[in-house]
Amino acid sequence: MSKLALVITRWDPQPWIDRFTKVAPELDVYKWPDDNVAPEDIDYALAWQPPEGVLAGFTNLKAIFSLGAGVDHILQEPQLPDVPLVRVVDPDLTMRMSEYVCLHVLMHHRQQRLLDGDQARTDWTERPQWSASAMRVGIMGLGELGRDAAEKLVHLGFQVNGWSNSSKQITGVASYAGDEQLDDFLHVTDILVCLLPHTPDTHGILNRELFRKLSHDGPLGEPVVINAGRGKLQVEADILASLDAGELGAATLDVFETEPLPANSRLWRHPKVTLTPHNAADSDPDALCKYIQDQILRHESGGELLNLVNRQTGY
Ligand code: NDP
Numbered sequence: 001m002s003k004l005a006l007v008i009t010r011w012d013p014q015p016w017i018d019r020f021t022k023v024a025p026e027l028d029v030y031k032w033p034d035d036n037v038a039p040e041d042i043d044y045a046l047a048w049q050p051p052e053g054v055l056a057g058f059t060n061l062k063a064i065f066s067l068g069a070g071v072d073h074i075l076q077e078p079q080l081p082d083v084p085l086v087r088v089v090d091p092d093l094t095m096r097m098s099e100y101v102c103l104h105v106l107m108h109h110r111q112q113r114l115l116d117g118d119q120a121r122t123d124w125t126e127r128p129q130w131s132a133s134a135m136r137v138g139i140m141g142l143g144e145l146g147r148d149a150a151e152k153l154v155h156l157g158f159q160v161n162g163w164s165n166s167s168k169q170i171t172g173v174a175s176y177a178g179d180e181q182l183d184d185f186l187h188v189t190d191i192l193v194c195l196l197p198h199t200p201d202t203h204g205i206l207n208r209e210l211f212r213k214l215s216h217d218g219p220l221g222e223p224v225v226i227n228a229g230r231g232k233l234q235v236e237a238d239i240l241a242s243l244d245a246g247e248l249g250a251a252t253l254d255v256f257e258t259e260p261l262p263a264n265s266r267l268w269r270h271p272k273v274t275l276t277p278h279n280a281a282d283s284d285p286d287a288l289c290k291y292i293q294d295q296i297l298r299h300e301s302g303g304e305l306l307n308l309v310n311r312q313t314g315y
């Protein structure tokens with residue numbers, strides 16, 4: 001029987017244990033650390049923000065599964081075992097992220113925060129209303145999550161552009177690729193959605209210089225940024241400076257340079273900022289245990305592991 005170690009910090013591991021017990025009785029799952037099993041007997045590690053050094057202790061590991069789509073929390077491990085690293089690609093997670101992106105794009109497009117202010121003051125301010133087709137949404141990262149969000153925004157009627165490393169063909173989406181096309185992409189972006197992974201190449205990419213290159217003549221006047229990728233993609237001091245200088249009209253942030261966001265961050269109380277607690281797309285054990293079980297059973301019978309991370313690119 002394959003032995004799995006759940007190495008989880010900042011989430012409750014119990015729902016994962018409960019779910020595996022129910023759907024995968026053929027797998028032996030341990031909540032790490034567990035005195036009933038030796039580290040060298042562990043076959044597969046299932047990790048979310050593993051403490052430093054734990055993965056290195058599993059000397060006979062066959063693979064590591066990230067319990068999320070992102071893998072930066074694992075690749076930062078200095079002594080990462082040289083085994084395949086698998087990430088989550090699953091319709092449930094993808095749908096959750098697309099819900100989040102559509103929710104926040106629509107919130108800015110329909111100026112809901114201003115309406116909330118009117119309601120608090122018990123008085124309506126007359127404001128123009130634009131069609132979605134007047135709004136240009138630019139998505140940074142057209143991978144599993146970015147592509148699906150782009151398609152759903154096209155369906156809602158928005159003009160959608162996307163930026164990624166390599167060029168894409170997605171119906172209704174203009175594709176920009178590579179550093180050489182980044183400025184062209186930014187110039188035609190009214191609402192910027194970031195769904196990039198955090199890698200050495202993308203670290204701090206959401207900075208003041210980039211915000212200044214966004215379109216400043218869209219329906220909202222000043223551009224809006226939505227980041228649900230990773231906190232270390234953004235320079236929070238620059239977001240605040242750009243909001244205060246009127247270079248950004250608003251921001252929605254799900255992820256932060258330090259998580260949880262420190263209580264003294266000015267982002268908490270900024271009137272133009274909407275915050276969520278890194279819950280744009282939660283990893284739900286009910287949805288994801290089956291994905292991991294299928295992968296392990298296939299691998300144990302000689303098949304391939306899917307959705308492997310490229311250690312060179314970092315995603
Ligand atoms: P993918 O690996 O499928 O897609 C990544 C995309 O980013 C690809 O289109 C890739 O380009 C592009 N990209 C990577 N590096 C660069 C670069 N230097 N320049 C331009 N484009 C680049 O990832 P997912 O879509 O599955 O997930 C994206 C990220 O979302 C995750 O890494 C994670 O950080 C975050 N996430 C956040 C969650 C939350 O709750 N807030 C939940 C789940 C994920 P190309 O296609 O050409 O390779």
Ligand code: OXD
Binds near residue numbers: 067068070071283
């Ligand atoms: C993920 C996340 O990477 O939840 O899936 O952030």
